[in-house]
Amino acid sequence: MRKSYYFVLLFYSLLISAIIVHYVFSLFNFQWQSAFGNIQTLQKFIFVLFFLTMSLTILLLLVMKFVQMATLSSIKKNIRHILDGQPIRPSHQVDIDRGFHKIATKLTLLTENLQKSENQVLQKEEVIIEKERRRIARDLHDTVSQELFAANMILSGIAGRLDSLEKHKVAQQLQSVTAILDTAQKDLRVLLLHLRPIELEGRSLVAGLEVIVKELTDKSDIEVHFEHQVDRIPQKIEEHIFRIAQEIISNTLRHAKASRLDVYLYQNKNEVQLKMSDNGIGFHREKLDEVSYGLKNIEERVYDMAGEIQILTAPKQGVAIDIRVPLLEGSEK
Structure with missing residues (x-):
């Protein structure tokens, strides 16, 4: 008082x-x-x-x-x-009772909207999971399953005509089967690499990216060139950039048909820059929204950090993604 x-x-x-x-x-x-x-x-x-x-x-x-x-x-x-x-x-106090009724009404509306939002998120997650299941099934069918089917057909043909085939033709066909199985094994490794996400687990951003690069070079035919020059980056930004790099690598494995991937990670006092480019098949720029749900995830993460993203691509010209995230003074690691 x-x-x-x-x-x-x-x-x-x-x-x-x-x-x-x-x-x-x-x-x-x-x-x-x-x-x-x-x-x-x-x-x-x-x-x-x-x-x-x-x-x-x-x-x-x-x-x-x-x-x-x-x-x-x-x-x-x-x-x-x-x-x-x-x-x-x-x-018995009109103003207070009126205020409470307004609050109760707004809280009820907020609760209903929250429940609707949660239901929409759950439905969206179910749709995403279903899309991923279909994509995995399609990838298995288009690559490993087709290759195993081709190998099986060749082996069946050899078995049916083994007595009449010459040795050098049998050897040639068996070499073809071996090549097909090697390709199937590589395709399966690439698919498993996409399905098994790698965590930072206390590593620095550079160390985490080096683990991904090694996995990629060991289990695929993609040549990776990684350059970096970073100092201290806030932990939240490190996690976002790490996930973004994982998503870009995943898209490269699934869509690009590339033989080379270049990764650049640089930092100055004002910003962090992540640039990743491949020499794959690329796509039409106007079809960006239709290409991948993963690209939308990348954009959302960048915008959450108040950053900027630029995607350059054209058919048969590969894809280059340039991401810049501002660093504020006094940011904690």
Whole structure:
């Protein structure tokens, strides 16, 4: 309570006390002159007036405190009812009750919208999972399954004509089967590399990217060139950039048909730059939205870091992705 309120309350109590004293004087025909003419009587009069004023002030303060506590108790109960979804109890204060009803209405709407959003997210996740399942099944069918089928057909042909085939033709066909199986094995490794995500797990960003690069070179025919010059990057940005690099590598494995991938990671005092380019088949720029859900994930991560992304591509010209993320002063690692 502000000091001005106490002064107003004290003045109000003094005014009431004066009115009471004046009424008592009039009721018993006391004379003001006699009270002020005698010092002892004046002292008693001042003491009674002071005591009466203070008593009224304390009484008013207690009443106000009681009303305040009752109001706060009612507010707390209504807040608890709102959170529990129960009806609001009237507090006999129109403004407060109206405010509570508005809050309850907005909270109900927010809860409904949140539930709808969560349902939409779940549905979207289910759609994404279903798309990934179909993509994996398609990749298996288009690569490993077809290659194994071709190898099986050649071996069946050899088995059916083994007595009539010359040795050098049998050797040639067996070499073809071996080549097909080697290709199937590489395609399967690439697919497994995409399905098994690598975590940073306490590594630095450069160390994590080096692990990915080694996996990629060991399990695919893609040649990777990795250059880096970084110092201290905030952990959240490191995680985002690491995931972005993983997604770009995944897209390169799945779509690019590239033989080379260049990765550049540079940092200055103002920003971090990640640039990745391949020599694959590329795509039409106007079809960017149709190419990959992964590219949309990359863009969302970049925008979450207040960064910028530029995608350069053309058919048979490969893809180059340039990402720049600002570094703020005082950012914690």
